Amino acid sequence: MQLRNSSDRYGLVSIVLHWLVAVTVFGLFALGYWMVGLDYYSSWYKTAPDIHKSIGILLFMVMLGRMLWRRFSPPPASLPSHGRMTRLGAKLGHAFLYLGLFVLMISGYLISTADGRGIPVFGLFEVPSTLTSIPGQEDIAGLVHEYLAWALVIFAGIHALAALKHHLIDRDRTLTRMFGR
Amino acid sequence: MLKKTLAALALGSVLFGAGQAMAADYAIDKQGQHAFVNFKISHLGYSWLYGTFKDFDGSFTFDDKNPEASKVSVTLNTTSIDTNHAERDKHIRSGDFLNVSKHPTATFESTAVKSTGDGAADITGNLTLNGVTKPVVIAAKFIGQGDDPWGGYRAGFEGTTTLKLKDFDIQKDLGPASQEVELIISVEGVRK
Numbered sequence: 001m002q003l004r005n006s007s008d009r010y011g012l013v014s015i016v017l018h019w020l021v022a023v024t025v026f027g028l029f030a031l032g033y034w035m036v037g038l039d040y041y042s043s044w045y046k047t048a049p050d051i052h053k054s055i056g057i058l059l060f061m062v063m064l065g066r067m068l069w070r071r072f073s074p075p076p077a078s079l080p081s082h083g084r085m086t087r088l089g090a091k092l093g094h095a096f097l098y099l100g101l102f103v104l105m106i107s108g109y110l111i112s113t114a115d116g117r118g119i120p121v122f123g124l125f126e127v128p129s130t131l132t133s134i135p136g137q138e139d140i141a142g143l144v145h146e147y148l149a150w151a152l153v154i155f156a157g158i159h160a161l162a163a164l165k166h167h168l169i170d171r172d173r174t175l176t177r178m179f180g181r
Numbered sequence: 182m183l184k185k186t187l188a189a190l191a192l193g194s195v196l197f198g199a200g201q202a203m204a205a206d207y208a209i210d211k212q213g214q215h216a217f218v219n220f221k222i223s224h225l226g227y228s229w230l231y232g233t234f235k236d237f238d239g240s241f242t243f244d245d246k247n248p249e250a251s252k253v254s255v256t257l258n259t260t261s262i263d264t265n266h267a268e269r270d271k272h273i274r275s276g277d278f279l280n281v282s283k284h285p286t287a288t289f290e291s292t293a294v295k296s297t298g299d300g301a302a303d304i305t306g307n308l309t310l311n312g313v314t315k316p317v318v319i320a321a322k323f324i325g326q327g328d329d330p331w332g333g334y335r336a337g338f339e340g341t342t343t344l345k346l347k348d349f350d351i352q353k354d355l356g357p358a359s360q361e362v363e364l365i366i367s368v369e370g371v372r373k
Contacts, residue, residue, distance in 0.1 A: 040355055049268075114267035136260070138267040139274060 001180045004073040010177055011073060017066045018178060022156070024059050025101065028052060029153045053112055054121045060105045067098075081172050093159060100152045107148065110134075110141035204244030207336055207370025209255070211238050215337070215369035218257060226358030232273075236261035239289075241370055243336055245326070248302055251294045255366075257287045259310075277353040284312045292316070304340060310349045317342050319366065329371075337369040 004011040010018075035048035078087045112119050113129035114137040120126045134140065166174035173181065209216045218234040239255030259281045262273050274281040291306035300323035308317045321340035329335050343363050346355075 040353065111271065112268060114271075115265070117267070138271040139260075142271050 005076050008076050010076060010180060012180070013069055014073065014075065015178060015180055017062065017069065021059065021062065021066065021101075024055065024062075025156065026153065028055055028059070029149055031055075032149065050120070051122075053108070053119050056105055056108050057119060057121045057127055060102075060109075063098075063101060063105070076177065079172050079174060081170070090162075093155070093162070096155060097152070097159060100148060100155070104145060104148045104152055107141045107144040111138050111145060114138040114141065204242055204247065204250060205334075206373045207241050207243060208373055209237075209239045209241075210335070210369045210371050215335075217365075217367045218255075219365045219367070220362050221365065222355070222362040223358040225356060230264065232262060232264035234258070234261050235263055239368075240373075241338075241368075243326075243370070245323075248296050248323075249294050251291070251302070251304075253289070253291045253304060253306070255289045255368075257289075259285055259287050278311075278351050280311055284310075287311075289317075289319075308344075310344070311351060313349045315348055317344065319364075334372040335369055336372070337367075339365070339367045341365050 001015075002009075002011045003013050005014050031048060031052050035044065035052060038045050038048060078090070082090070109119065109127070110131060113127075114132060114134075116129050116132050118126040118128045131137070163175040163178070166172050167176070216237070218237055219231060220233070221229045221231050224230045234257050237255055237257035239253065241251060241253035243251045259279045260274060262270055262279065262281075264270055264273065273279055276283075287308070287310040289306050289308050291304050293305040295303045295305070297303055297320075302321050302323075304319040304321050305316060306319070307314050319340040319342045321338050324337040324339055326336035327334070341363060343361050345361050346353075347360065
């Protein structure tokens with residue numbers, strides 16, 4: 001399999017990035033959902049949020065790389081069988097996934113850094129705070145983070161269902177292309 | 182013995198000798214913020230965690246000739262909690278603790294003041310916190326009063342009381358050492 005996308009196929013880099021981000025997003029959602037309900041005396045009470053934040057920062061960096069790669073190696077053209085509405089819907093849907101994910105990650109960052117603290121990433125390096133004085137910052141960012149996380153995983157589910165619809169009902173290559181076919 | 186007598190005399194002169202002996206209404210000095218509603222709670226039994234509420238207002242009536250006729254009323258914005266840690270503050274505002282979106286204000290209204298001597302008094306009143314109203318007793322101490330350098334007249338107090346978190350329907354269990362929180366209230370009023 002080629003690394004770069006061609007006009008007809010996805011290359012290895014885009015495919016790996018896609019599935020890596022997919023697994024990470026659902027993993028972070030599950031981790032986040034679980035960790036906010038932990039008992040104060042749970043041994044995970046401190047470590048789970050640390051891991052959630054560390055992976056979140058790494059995901060942000062991966063997503064920046066993914067955007068760059070998209071510039072360097074644009075995705076293949078839509079399948080000829082896809083009509084105008086399908087193409088438009090897919091474009092808007094993908095735009096929401098990208099944009100939503102960035103807003104989601106930034107809102108999480110704004111919670112943890114609202115008082116000027118940085119975010120240590122697995123103890124390797126620390127991302128410093130930037131915006132700290134928005135009134136009610138941690139609360140507003142917290143609400144955005146919570147609701148957007150739900151919206152995004154639900155939307156990602158719809159994205160997956162749409163891919164399955166293409167595969168099972170339309171019997172086109174939409175889904176298999178994301179596996180390099 | 183002598184020390185005690187002197188102290189009593191000094192206190193007597195403060196309480197009764199100043200000639201400013203009328204019941205007067207005071208507004209908590211919010212403008213200059215010479216007023217604090219602080220709290221402390223044990224962390225695991227190993228240290229004290231301190232926090233404060235930044236936004237509150239209130240007034241009191243104080244008559245040094247008749248301290249038992251004093252009254253106090255305070256309204257506090259629970260969202261303004263600050264423990265010097267944004268994530269913790271966010272957590273305390275949530276349903277696990279103060280439920281501030283549902284109960285944005287806490288209030289205290291005194292119902293009785295009982296002098297306990299030496300410029301001290303027990304202030305009984307109704308505290309409403311997290312939507313629960315319960316009587317509490319604040320052990321208060323008169324700190325001082327007199328003219329300020331800017332043309333006003335001020336009086337100040339400090340009081341403490343201990344609340345059981347469970348009494349005010351605070352759900353999160355922080356462990357056996359952290360079932361209670363101590364409130365430390367320090368206010369200066371400017372005579373109206």
